[in-house]
Amino acid sequence: MSTLDTARTADTARTADTARTAETAGTTRTAETAETTGPTRTASAADTGARDGAAAAEISGARERIDALDARIIALVRERMAVSARVQQARLGSGGRRVSLSREMEVLAHYRDELGRPGTALAMTLLELSRGRA
């Protein structure tokens, strides 16, 4: 099995797991419930940088949502890498090249138009990951 195949198999399993986890987090755990459903303790001011308990609880809840969003983003990045690998294999298998510079310019322009200059950097990182040279 090639490295890409192995990566894809792992990706598929991880994507499904992460999607389920994110879904559960999104539907059952909100900023309001996070502090009461936490494992053993509520957020302290020291953990969050907040100066009172209410702010600490709000920050703690928001951080749980951010963690859930990050898990979904990472799953999507892995899914993107798997789809990109298929495109590259199809092109290489037909005698073409791994890289399509004109398509990369389109992807970069899309992210720049949506997110500005940092969007270009983000797209470059995604392309680097997707080309398998990270």
Ligand SMILES: O=C(O)C(=O)C[C@]1(C(=O)O)C=C[C@@H](O)C=C1
């Ligand atoms: O769209 C393609 O032709 C791809 O190969 C996918 C992709 C990408 O990840 O977006 C990856 C490599 C190419 O250089 C261009 C784009």
